[in-house]
Amino acid sequence: MGEFDWGSIAGSLPFLMAGLSYTVQLTVIAAIGGTLWGILLALARLSSIAPLAWVAAAYVNLMRSVPLLLVIFWFYFLVPVMLQWASGAAYPPRIGADRSAYVTFILFEGAYFCEIVRAGIQSIPKGQLGAAYAIGLNYAQAMRLIILPQALRNMLPVLLTQTIVLFQDVSLVALLNVTDLVGAAGKIAQRDSRLVEMYTLVAVIYFVLSYALSLGVKVLNRRIAIIR
Amino acid sequence: MLDLGIFGEETPDGDTTWAMSLLSGLEYTLALVALSWIVAMVLGSLLGVLRTTNRRWVVALGDAWVELFRNIPLLVQFFLWYFVVPAFVPPLKRMALEMDPTRFQLLLSVVCLGLFTSARIAEQVKSGILSLPRGQRMAGYALGLTEAQTYRHVLLPMAFRIIIPPLTSESMNLVKNSAVAYSIGLAELFFRTREMGEMTFRYFAAFGAATVLYVVVAFAINRVFAWVERATAVPGYLGGKR
Numbered sequence: 421m422g423e424f425d426w427g428s429i430a431g432s433l434p435f436l437m438a439g440l441s442y443t444v445q446l447t448v449i450a451a452i453g454g455t456l457w458g459i460l461l462a463l464a465r466l467s468s469i470a471p472l473a474w475v476a477a478a479y480v481n482l483m484r485s486v487p488l489l490l491v492i493f494w495f496y497f498l499v500p501v502m503l504q505w506a507s508g509a510a511y512p513p514r515i516g517a518d519r520s521a522y523v524t525f526i527l528f529e530g531a532y533f534c535e536i537v538r539a540g541i542q543s544i545p546k547g548q549l550g551a552a553y554a555i556g557l558n559y560a561q562a563m564r565l566i567i568l569p570q571a572l573r574n575m576l577p578v579l580l581t582q583t584i585v586l587f588q589d590v591s592l593v594a595l596l597n598v599t600d601l602v603g604a605a606g607k608i609a610q611r612d613s614r615l616v617e618m619y620t621l622v623a624v625i626y627f628v629l630s631y632a633l634s635l636g637v638k639v640l641n642r643r644i645a646i647i648r
Numbered sequence: 649m650l651d652l653g654i655f656g657e658e659t660p661d662g663d664t665t666w667a668m669s670l671l672s673g674l675e676y677t678l679a680l681v682a683l684s685w686i687v688a689m690v691l692g693s694l695l696g697v698l699r700t701t702n703r704r705w706v707v708a709l710g711d712a713w714v715e716l717f718r719n720i721p722l723l724v725q726f727f728l729w730y731f732v733v734p735a736f737v738p739p740l741k742r743m744a745l746e747m748d749p750t751r752f753q754l755l756l757s758v759v760c761l762g763l764f765t766s767a768r769i770a771e772q773v774k775s776g777i778l779s780l781p782r783g784q785r786m787a788g789y790a791l792g793l794t795e796a797q798t799y800r801h802v803l804l805p806m807a808f809r810i811i812i813p814p815l816t817s818e819s820m821n822l823v824k825n826s827a828v829a830y831s832i833g834l835a836e837l838f839f840r841t842r843e844m845g846e847m848t849f850r851y852f853a854a855f856g857a858a859t860v861l862y863v864v865v866a867f868a869i870n871r872v873f874a875w876v877e878r879a880t881a882v883p884g885y886l887g888g889k890r
Contacts, residue, residue, distance in 0.1 A: 485820065485866040486859055487827035489838055494859075497851050588721035595723070595831055602724060615731040623720050623728055630719035 429617055432608040439604025440625070442518070446590050446600065450525035451583045457526055458533025463563065465538055476534070483531035489592055495524035496596055517596035529586055536582060540575035541567060577641045584633050588626065601625065654850050655857070666844050670854075673840030674861055680757050680826050680836060681865075685819060687762025688769050695766065696773025697799055710770065717767035722760075722828050729760045730832040750835060757829040765822050772814045776807035809880055816873035820866045827862075837861060 464476035483491065499520040500512035507513070544567050552562035572579075594603035602622055609618035655667035664672070699710035717725070730753075734741040744752055780803060788798030827838040841858040845851040 482863070485824075485863050487824040487838065487862060489827040489830065490841075490855065490858060490862065493842070494855055497855070588719075591721040591723045592828070602721070602727075606727075609731075615727075616735045619724065619727045619732050623724050626721055626724060627716070627719045631715060634715075634719065 426617075429621055432605075432612075432618070435608060436601065436604050436621070436625075439599050439601040442598075443587070443590050443600040443602075446521060446525060446593070447583065447587045449522055450529050450590070451579075451586055453522075453526035454529030454533045454586070455537075455579065457530030458537050459568070461530055461534035462537035462541060465534065466541060480531040480534050483528055484535075488528060488589055489595065491528050492521070492524050492592055492596065495527070496520050499523050516598075517593065518598045521590075521593045521596075521598060525586065525590065529582070532582055533579065536575050536578050537571065540571035540578075543574055544570055573644070577637055577644065580637045580640070581634070584630055584637070587633070588630060591626075652853070654848060654853050657848075660847060666848070666854075667857075669844065670837065670840050670857055670861070673835060673837035674865075676754065676834060676836040677823070677826050677838075678865070680754060680761065680829060680834070681823050683754075683758040684761035684765060684826070685822055687758060688765035688818075688822070691762065691766035692769025693773050693804075695770035696777065697804070699770065699774045700777045701795070714767045714770055717764050718771075722764055722825055723831055725764055726757070726760050726828055726831050729756045753829070753832055753834040756832065757826075757834050761822065761825060761829070764825070765818065768818050768821075769815070772811045772818065773807065776811035777803055779810055780806055806882075809877075809882065812873060812877045812880075816870060816877075819869050819873065823862065823865050823869065 461476050461480060464472050465480065467473050467476075496517050500515060503509075503515065504512040548566055548570070549562055552566040557565065590600060591602040593600050594606055597603065599607065605618040605622040609615040655670075656665055658665055659669055695710045695713055698706045699714075701707065720728075734744050743755075747755075784802055784806070785798055788802040789795075793801065826836060829836055830838040830842070833839070837858055841854045844854040848854070
């Protein structure tokens, strides 16, 4: 195997950074989309309309009991079919794994964010909803103006921790040949036969970023704790 | 529309059907989960305990272990174990060349998943011990128990009961995470599923079957832990028998 070859690392940096930027972009969009989808799911699960609550619970439990890798491949096949059905086209549109991954991660992470949001909503005292109704707000207004702002602040640290998990989970798209950070490193590793250098470098980059983010969450946690 | 005949058809190499091929994958998945669960529980409990002692360097070592395994994606950890570690550990490299490849992949997968999960278990064990009132430890010492005896007879029996619910979800996560062993070519359930999809173009049948199998395994684990939780509940506590 010989010595660590730093030269091969320097030359591959631009390609790796392009991969990292895809990873970050997918993480951010899936976190935002997943949170919104998760809020809708949580409201559905807590709804008094029984079928709605039942369907949402089934969706969340199914998503949470299947390996992410399996879900990524499911959506890789399903998204073109869904788009064909939605647009009424004669053939399924060709969309790459890099784009179907956005749909996958929003729908998959939504199930995890749903449970966080549900716990957040349930941590709000009942009197808050009663007070909201008493001053004449309807259900939608009470949720939007009273319950969700408090719930979201309580669960912000957990949401961010889940986002760090998401940031790491995104690496699995590399197995569908997508050029995210791990995929980019893998491609260079194969081309230059530099697997040791590339995978070590990716591990270091991921470790530094995830660790820094988790320290950030800890600081935030302390600050929120002081406000209360 | 739903044609299950495909599962009875023979695979191209002719010695088995697709259903049996998937089940042989499931066998590897279960073996991998069982073995790495043992590794994770042993190491995780040890690390969790060490992190609650008052020896500063031991605590620091435990913390470093947890941060190391939590902040690198599982897929990258698999690549590290498979491609990077053997390059620096000559005995492992010799094993890679001499051992049966499937055995070697299983061994590395058990090590990788076991260590990855041990960091999570350690975190749960630590929080379980810390959730006990301070008086429990003090009472143990006051009775004249040593530190080890206090952990063995006073702290851990309660701490493990408290963390059964999070241990349940970590164990179910282990089943899901085992699919990533596909990345180093271990012929577990996901590997067989993909193989079936690629060779028969019956992706929906293959992935549907795998989804059902994974859900069944996760549910079975959930039920086993629910039984353990009921069987070990301490009377007089919330959730205990009256």
